[in-house]
Amino acid sequence: MFEYELQQIRSDELIREAQNHRQTQEALRGRRAARRAAERESGQNDPEGKAHSPRPRRHRFARAA
Secondary structure (H helix, E strand, O other), rough: HHHHHHHHHHHHHHHHHHHOOOOOOOHHHHHHHHHHHHHHHOOOOOOOOOOOOOOOOOOOOOOOO
């Protein structure tokens, strides 16, 4: 009987954890969607896209010695 109660407690705990995870993911999706909508409205959505940093890109291959 004790093992059954422990299993029930663990099951309830896992269900709560999964629900928290789903809510977190839903909140993240909502934030991303809001950010994308704001970018579209502000007109900053260039067809070429924009760089993540002002640094120039690194060369693909290392220089020969």
